[in-house]
Amino acid sequence: MSSIIKSSTKIFSEVPISLGERSYRILIGANLLADGGVWEGVPESHHAVIVSNSTVAPLYSDVLRNAISSRYAQVHEVRLPDGEEFKNWQTLQTIFDVLLQKGCDRKTILYALGGGVVGDMTGFAAACYMRGIPFVQVPTTLLSQVDSSVGGKTGINHPLGKNMVGAFYQPQRVVCDLSVLTTLPQREFSAGLAEVIKYGPIADMQFFTWLEDKIEAVMAQHPEALAHAVCRSCEIKAEVVGLDERESGLRAILNFGHTFGHAIEAGLGYGIWLHGEGVGAGMVMAAELSCRLGLVDEIFVKRLMSIIDRAGLSVKGPILDSKDNAGRYLQLMRGDKKSEAGEIRFVLIESPGKAVVRSAPDRLVREVIDACCS
Amino acid sequence: MSSIIKSSTKIFSEVPISLGERSYRILIGANLLADGGVWEGVPESHHAVIVSNSTVAPLYSDVLRNAISSRYAQVHEVRLPDGEEFKNWQTLQTIFDVLLQKGCDRKTILYALGGGVVGDMTGFAAACYMRGIPFVQVPTTLLSQVDSSVGGKTGINHPLGKNMVGAFYQPQRVVCDLSVLTTLPQREFSAGLAEVIKYGPIADMQFFTWLEDKIEAVMAQHPEALAHAVCRSCEIKAEVVGLDERESGLRAILNFGHTFGHAIEAGLGYGIWLHGEGVGAGMVMAAELSCRLGLVDEIFVKRLMSIIDRAGLSVKGPILDSKDNAGRYLQLMRGDKKSEAGEIRFVLIESPGKAVVRSAPDRLVREVIDACCS
Numbered sequence: 107m108s109s110i111i112k113s114s115t116k117i118f119s120e121v122p123i124s125l126g127e128r129s130y131r132i133l134i135g136a137n138l139l140a141d142g143g144v145w146e147g148v149p150e151s152h153h154a155v156i157v158s159n160s161t162v163a164p165l166y167s168d169v170l171r172n173a174i175s176s177r178y179a180q181v182h183e184v185r186l187p188d189g190e191e192f193k194n195w196q197t198l199q200t201i202f203d204v205l206l207q208k209g210c211d212r213k214t215i216l217y218a219l220g221g222g223v224v225g226d227m228t229g230f231a232a233a234c235y236m237r238g239i240p241f242v243q244v245p246t247t248l249l250s251q252v253d254s255s256v257g258g259k260t261g262i263n264h265p266l267g268k269n270m271v272g273a274f275y276q277p278q279r280v281v282c283d284l285s286v287l288t289t290l291p292q293r294e295f296s297a298g299l300a301e302v303i304k305y306g307p308i309a310d311m312q313f314f315t316w317l318e319d320k321i322e323a324v325m326a327q328h329p330e331a332l333a334h335a336v337c338r339s340c341e342i343k344a345e346v347v348g349l350d351e352r353e354s355g356l357r358a359i360l361n362f363g364h365t366f367g368h369a370i371e372a373g374l375g376y377g378i379w380l381h382g383e384g385v386g387a388g389m390v391m392a393a394e395l396s397c398r399l400g401l402v403d404e405i406f407v408k409r410l411m412s413i414i415d416r417a418g419l420s421v422k423g424p425i426l427d428s429k430d431n432a433g434r435y436l437q438l439m440r441g442d443k444k445s446e447a448g449e450i451r452f453v454l455i456e457s458p459g460k461a462v463v464r465s466a467p468d469r470l471v472r473e474v475i476d477a478c479c480s
Numbered sequence: 481m482s483s484i485i486k487s488s489t490k491i492f493s494e495v496p497i498s499l500g501e502r503s504y505r506i507l508i509g510a511n512l513l514a515d516g517g518v519w520e521g522v523p524e525s526h527h528a529v530i531v532s533n534s535t536v537a538p539l540y541s542d543v544l545r546n547a548i549s550s551r552y553a554q555v556h557e558v559r560l561p562d563g564e565e566f567k568n569w570q571t572l573q574t575i576f577d578v579l580l581q582k583g584c585d586r587k588t589i590l591y592a593l594g595g596g597v598v599g600d601m602t603g604f605a606a607a608c609y610m611r612g613i614p615f616v617q618v619p620t621t622l623l624s625q626v627d628s629s630v631g632g633k634t635g636i637n638h639p640l641g642k643n644m645v646g647a648f649y650q651p652q653r654v655v656c657d658l659s660v661l662t663t664l665p666q667r668e669f670s671a672g673l674a675e676v677i678k679y680g681p682i683a684d685m686q687f688f689t690w691l692e693d694k695i696e697a698v699m700a701q702h703p704e705a706l707a708h709a710v711c712r713s714c715e716i717k718a719e720v721v722g723l724d725e726r727e728s729g730l731r732a733i734l735n736f737g738h739t740f741g742h743a744i745e746a747g748l749g750y751g752i753w754l755h756g757e758g759v760g761a762g763m764v765m766a767a768e769l770s771c772r773l774g775l776v777d778e779i780f781v782k783r784l785m786s787i788i789d790r791a792g793l794s795v796k797g798p799i800l801d802s803k804d805n806a807g808r809y810l811q812l813m814r815g816d817k818k819s820e821a822g823e824i825r826f827v828l829i830e831s832p833g834k835a836v837v838r839s840a841p842d843r844l845v846r847e848v849i850d851a852c853c854s
Contacts, residue, residue, distance in 0.1 A: 353611075
């Protein structure tokens, strides 16, 4: 459960992540970036490196640098190109290049200032550099605040698949400054909402109902509504991750909508649809599949479609192949890393608020894809 | 402590590595590769991949394939180019390429069949592929049998430094077949002996004395002497690793001779001197530095030089810079990943059989380098 904390200057919520010696805290609130209080307890060292991208760095890297500069003799900076298409080894290598050129040692700490791509790559760089150095997540997109910065998944894409190379590696801290979301493009904000919406059907229908009531307030970034949406999302994710750090079972439920969503991203080419946009349409397909398997009723599917639509997201998936669209989806999903020996493992809704991981007959999956794409 | 085990066909020694849920066993003996018994308990799966190199694969990959083929529906193979200069991202990428092209899932198991380079890269590939899949070490060099295949260090080199990118990742099992060492070039066998010799000064002078007595028998690969040398080396390493899996302190003593040795390897360009050759000359420098700091006497340094010489290794380091050789060594050592904020941490011998990690005055280090290079 989260608690409300008051530092020297700010009020923020704290969500603890319990992973034994790898435990850490998520701090959530407005105007946190510039607040010295939220950085207390993060390791001090000789070197710190802010890893950001060409979009976020001009807006926020000086603010972060000023807030942490008293803790390090040297604060270096790496600016990555912005975009999922740069989430690859070549870009990762530029982080290692700077770390080595600056003489960064094993106690150097990395600050990931950006969205999911920056967080995933910085976390993976931290996991691998000298076999592991500490890092801090400073997510600047809604998607990364409610999902990718929590739980320790890091990695890069391979030409043959998304996130195929990576590590489970936990940050020292996650600082979610809600104020930075004001500069986030609306399309990306909507994509982030897909992951917020996700938590209801898999774990908490009370939160889903709250969101049905407040979705417009959240989209308008009303402070209280936004804080609750982010906080509750992090809490649910924290709970699931705490029970299954390395995704051996339960954690897979967080991938509701992702099996179809990854196929959309891979099939169109990464970056055409945003991750959250794929997840949005993917959740509709997964819900529809759950419905056709007799797990949930049509009313539930309609409620889910309605809130996805109100969040500014497409409820329909794209056509990936005009000749055999369902076949192409199936082919892509079989290559997903959650597949086992070619069998696709779907995250389905067993009953609203409860997810289940299981396979489904190809025939049924084809019907769902045909019904849910246009 | 090791124990003697008899499987259906073979007698071998077993050294347990105690790392909680990451515990595993090292099996040591003659003609183990072809013996089904030593593979019992290793995870079965749909896919297995033998990762080897262009030198070792033609000799032993069919033997290994036959021994494990009943455990997997498909056994694939990746042949890497042979040599330290290929221990880089490009080569690692070829492993990921095959894994993805063959549709290898999260339960796929990798077999590292080769020396330290193959083991380090295969282990790192296993650590990163889909954020972690199981792997087995089948070391085919003396160096990798007594050192690199034990302890979970994996990784690749970066143009600016050796092993700069990697992970701590434990194998499911290590199988040391002593018979494969008959095809190992003498130069590489000698290089491996450097790591065997190392264990005496840092942990067990009784073993050192035994080795002084038996070094010729070990070099001639007399079965009993060789088995004891490998077994005792693995035991000592296992003990140290068990106490400090992630090299936060104690484990650093295993790097006796390595700080100077890495400078030699990096300064000449990787592959000119073998790793063990650098460690051999490096141990002499570290012992000489220990002596000049008043920790050990000259007799100890002479004993160490004598056995290194008898093992067929150079006791002198190379000249890396004709104008300022000591300066070049110091520069390279300051860039080593064991350095902290530019301070070089040397593994020294506090008293024979006991190592200590500490810094030393530059002036003294320069004197040692001047005395120990030619």
